[in-house]
Amino acid sequence: MRKSGAYITSVYMGYSRKYYRRKEYKRKEYKRNWLYRIGKRVAILSLAAAVGVMAADKIATGVGQLQSAMTGKQFITTSVSMTSLEELSGTRRLLSDIAAEEEEKELVYSDYLAGYVGKERQDTLIVLDPGHGGEDEGCAQSGVEEKTINLEIALAVQHKLEQLGYQVLLTRDVDQALTLEERVEFANKANADIYVSIHQNSSESSKVEGIEVWYNRQNKGDESERLSKLIQKYAVQDTGAVNREILEEENLYVIRECAMPACLVETGFLTNVKERGKLTTSEYQEQMAEGIVSGIDLFFHPKSMYLTFDDGPSEANTNTVLDILKERNIKATFFVVGENVKKYPEVAKRIVEEGHTIGIHCNWHDYDMLYESVDSYLADFEEALETVKEVTGVETKLFRFPGGSINTHNKNVYEKIAEEMTARGYIYFDWNASLEDAVKDAKQETLIQNAVSSTLGRKHVVMLAHDVVDETALCLDELLDQFPEYWMQPLTEDVTPVQF
Numbered sequence: 001m002r003k004s005g006a007y008i009t010s011v012y013m014g015y016s017r018k019y020y021r022r023k024e025y026k027r028k029e030y031k032r033n034w035l036y037r038i039g040k041r042v043a044i045l046s047l048a049a050a051v052g053v054m055a056a057d058k059i060a061t062g063v064g065q066l067q068s069a070m071t072g073k074q075f076i077t078t079s080v081s082m083t084s085l086e087e088l089s090g091t092r093r094l095l096s097d098i099a100a101e102e103e104e105k106e107l108v109y110s111d112y113l114a115g116y117v118g119k120e121r122q123d124t125l126i127v128l129d130p131g132h133g134g135e136d137e138g139c140a141q142s143g144v145e146e147k148t149i150n151l152e153i154a155l156a157v158q159h160k161l162e163q164l165g166y167q168v169l170l171t172r173d174v175d176q177a178l179t180l181e182e183r184v185e186f187a188n189k190a191n192a193d194i195y196v197s198i199h200q201n202s203s204e205s206s207k208v209e210g211i212e213v214w215y216n217r218q219n220k221g222d223e224s225e226r227l228s229k230l231i232q233k234y235a236v237q238d239t240g241a242v243n244r245e246i247l248e249e250e251n252l253y254v255i256r257e258c259a260m261p262a263c264l265v266e267t268g269f270l271t272n273v274k275e276r277g278k279l280t281t282s283e284y285q286e287q288m289a290e291g292i293v294s295g296i297d298l299f300f301h302p303k304s305m306y307l308t309f310d311d312g313p314s315e316a317n318t319n320t321v322l323d324i325l326k327e328r329n330i331k332a333t334f335f336v337v338g339e340n341v342k343k344y345p346e347v348a349k350r351i352v353e354e355g356h357t358i359g360i361h362c363n364w365h366d367y368d369m370l371y372e373s374v375d376s377y378l379a380d381f382e383e384a385l386e387t388v389k390e391v392t393g394v395e396t397k398l399f400r401f402p403g404g405s406i407n408t409h410n411k412n413v414y415e416k417i418a419e420e421m422t423a424r425g426y427i428y429f430d431w432n433a434s435l436e437d438a439v440k441d442a443k444q445e446t447l448i449q450n451a452v453s454s455t456l457g458r459k460h461v462v463m464l465a466h467d468v469v470d471e472t473a474l475c476l477d478e479l480l481d482q483f484p485e486y487w488m489q490p491l492t493e494d495v496t497p498v499q500f
């Protein structure tokens with residue numbers, strides 16, 4: 001899809017004088033800056049990689065993270081090429097600095113987040129159900145009874161939830177027999193927001209160990225699943241226990257008959273000597289409770305993630321991405337390229353029709369042309385804006401700079417461009433996490449790993465992805481499974497932008 005030289009000349013003729021004006025970098029200023037010196041090293045490495053990519057005549061873009069050997073600190077850098085256009089960029093702000101700033105901000109849940117998300121803790125009622133009780137001791141091994149461990153963990157969970165401000169009720173807080181019907185009736189009458197039953201497991205094999213969470217797809221399927229995933233993830237994280245599985249189970253009475261999202265946690269195997277030993281200690285029970293509480297709290301108060309897709313639309317990949325987002329009822333943001341919108345107008349229309357945010361990336365992804373001057377940038381932007389308006393009817397205010405707001409191609413003009421664009425009422429978004437999906441031969445597992453590790457546990461994540469990349473579309477479903485603690489939202493003019 002590379003443009004011919006003749007086409008470039010004809011389209012950009014009007015700006016040729018400005019383009020070929022000699023570039024005056026403020027070299028002294030940059031040289032004094034140690035960040036720049038490191039950035040230069042990155043740029044050289046990236047350039048080498050770009051040359052390698054182009055030599056192989058492959059189409060790819062690179063977004064790389066670099067662990068600097070000099071400082072041990074982490075930077076976001078972009079590198080290499082998309083459709084043979086280099087995406088080299090300079091050193092970003094330290095990720096840890098951005099993370100620290102973001103932790104200061106309060107999470108705000110938009111109005112459309114219905115249901116359980118964002119519900120005030122003091123208005124939220126959680127019913128905990130310690131399994132078994134009285135004559136029904138549950139599974140028992142070497143004098144350790146399930147009913148006792150269940151109650152001890154449930155009481156620890158209750159205490160921690162109450163400390164966070166939640167309302168909590170237990171189906172039993174003593175050693176008492178209850179029928180399954182009584183447990184469900186208790187939760188339903190109390191009009192609980194969620195129901196969590198706590199149990200211990202057993203197996204014929206003494207080797208089996210770890211945590212399982214069960215839920216019923218027929219009962220508030222999506223929400224019960226999200227709750228289960230969160231409890232599983234954080235209980236495993238806080239205890240170091242084996243991550244067994246999340247099970248869809250149709251026949252368990254309590255999780256089927258409750259009128260609210262529900263799950264049943266099997267916190268460990270009493271038939272495993274080592275695990276049984278741990279489960280009887282208050283220290284391990286506290287860790288387990290901590291994990292369950294983190295899961296519950298994130299169910300009501302998830303972190304926010306803005307999925308962003310650059311460089312599209314494309315025919316096949318963007319449609320695959322849209323299919324997956326539709327299936328999961330997730331809204332995202334697409335920073336589109338004007339030329340691609342012209343090529344695939346139906347896909348661009350679909351982005352808008354399905355409720356996603358459309359933003360401008362550029363009309364034509366060529367760094368040298370774009371960043372030659374403020375005027376060249378504005379001309380390209382206006383063209384893309386016009387195309388998007390014509391095709392989709394949307395007059396967007398959101399945009400993303402190709403290569404990010406600061407990169408090696410625009411460092412002498414970026415301030416002026418950003419100033420002018422802001423004065424015109426446009427808002428630009430960089431990113432603070434990335435799949436790094438623009439490198440050549442990216443593997444799906446690597447993209448997923450990159451995305452997960454680059455979030456750094458932040459409360460607000462703007463995730464960079466490219467919907468034109470095959471592997472990104474192919475791994476998206478699995479990728480989204482990794483983030484039960486994040487609520488995916490589209491960018492709007494009201495979102496505080498992440499900017500380098």
Ligand SMILES: [Zn+2]
Nearest residue numbers: 131138199200
């Ligand atoms: Zn049980």
Ligand SMILES: [Zn+2]
Nearest residue numbers: 310311402403
């Ligand atoms: Zn791009």
